[in-house]
Amino acid sequence: MINIIKVNSEQQFNETGAGIIASLLQSNPRAILGLATGGTPVGVYQKLVELYREGVVSFKQASSYNLDEYVGLPENHPESYRRFMNEKLFNHIDIPIENTHVPSGNSEKAAEEYTRLLEKAGQIDLQLLGVGHNGHIGFNEPSENLHGPTHIVELDELTRQANARYFPSIEEVPTHAVTMGIGTILQAKQILLMAKGADKAEIVAKALKGPITTQCPASLLQTHANVVVVLDQAAGGLL
Template sequence: MLNIIKVKGEQLFNETGAGIIASLLQSNPRAVLGLATGSTPVGVYQKLIELYRDGVVSFKQASSYNLDEYIGLAEDHPESYRRFMNEKLFNHIDIPLESTHVPAGNTGDPTQAATDYTRLLEKAGQLDLQLLGLGHNGHIGFNEPGEELQGPTHIVELDERTRQANARFFPSIEEVPTHAITMGIGSILQAKQILLMAKGEDKAEIVARALKGPITTKCPASFLQTHPNVVVVLDQAAGGLI
């Protein structure tokens, strides 16, 4: 079931997303959160930091599991997702760092790291909420379009469009990693609630395909249509075609 919320302006977009997460933590302080990186959630994380500083919400008893990580980047690399999460959220709230989890991308055995992360997720139990952005090609996490999709955490070769979209964060396209480790579609769909967020006119077409088009591996986000509890937060531009 899709609950689609359209909002006007970036401030309301961020406040709406942060409010959903904060409400969960208020009702369940031990919530298990699935978190995402990228430009979309940055404002949401800033708002959550504000809510924490205002005493509205605490993360002290919560735990988090991130969707993905580049392969080959050290944790302290400027563009690693571990560093992103530390700088954009974790360092500014009261969540213990040992309660935060990001796939191990800088390892000699990425396949084993993927297996280990799958087991970690199984041990954690069902995620209470999974936050998602949406790639221009319909990817969620780093689950790229293809002939088939994998359920558990796995290694993926990044689509060239994905690498081009992320090249703005690196000195050159050559330095953008070619592979990543990501939660699979199966892991994502096991969450009790999914919060999908998208903004900008450039996302309007893929939002429509994901939410109203056929369910297909060519658009991984379309599988969200099969989940019983998905909240979709869009700005007016991203929701322009639905």
Template sequence: MNIRVLDSQEQLDDIAAEYLIGAVERRPDAVLGLATGSTPIGIYEKMVEKHRSRHISFREATTFNLDEYVGLAPDHEQSYASYMNKHLFQHIDLPATHAHLPNGMAASLEEECKHYERMLAEQPVDIQLLGLGHNGHIGFNEPGDTLSGDTHAVVLQERTRDANARFFDSKDDVPTHAITMGVGSILKAKTIILAVRGADKADIVREALFGPISTECPASLLQTHGDVIVLLDREAGRKLSL
């Protein structure tokens, strides 16, 4: 792993954005794996800035998002489809048909998961952006005795729903299920960027990067990947001895 502890959130955002947009600059038809949550917002802002200032086109690129809530329509203000439109897609020239998220409204979640996995197999991800949950989840792959390798539907743990409740009117409004890429799907990306900020993530950062590889900390499986770039702010990296 290439682990970098950075002095500011702006620096983290800029470096992560450079990796992602740089992939498109080098190869216009690059496939980007994207994430949601609070951490990527600044990264996407920097990507939009670079897209405009350097005239980098996304017309030939493709994106795949990690996950989507079950039961939220794409136009729901808290769906990840809406999030991506707000923070990135409406500001760049990526064709709508090139932007992929799981369909949380699918009549058959099982068939939707199989369909998403087939698309990932046809267009492998070049560079995947990840955040890190307080319990070690990546995507919505929650800790447990076992993990699913492929895209699948998952029951969200209470701590995950608690963490996401700030985006909703109340915790009762937070969906209980989601569709997520599996850990196996994530690990197929050629390069992975793990971006983490905040003192409240310091313990799980240390466990994920240097603890035992275990399904009880899904992010620990990133230790098995050959090209992981870890970008931390000072607070998230404060318990590491580098």
């Protein structure tokens, strides 16, 4: 079942996303969170930091598992997702750093190691997702076949171009990433998909209302029992 929430401002967008995550932690302090990177959740993380500082929510007993990481980037690289998470969220809240997990971009066995880690952790309580312009979730790109567990993926050229704004040049954007698989994502108890901007309207409509196909990985969310979608008016413009 997909529950769509449309909001009227950036502030509402961030407050709604953060509120859903905070509510989970208030009812289940030991929640296992699946987290995402990219531009979409930055404001949500800022709001969660505010809520923590106000004493509304604590992450002390929670744990987190990130969706993905670039292959070949060391943890301290400016664009590594480990560094992103530390700077945008983890360094500003009370979550023990050893309870935060991001796949390694520098281990040949990174996918196998992360798959075992996720199996040991158990079911993710809430998985936060954005959606790529080509319908990818995590770095699960459109394909004839999608992998269930964590795996290494070659990044679509559209994805690399979209992420080039974070790097000095397109040549420096990694060509591969390690990503949580579709199977693992769909096993989460609840999925929170967030998208904003008119440039996401077409893919959002395709993902939520179009045919279910591996050529649009986000469309597989239609098969999940508990999906909340938070959209600004522009991203929800075609729904």
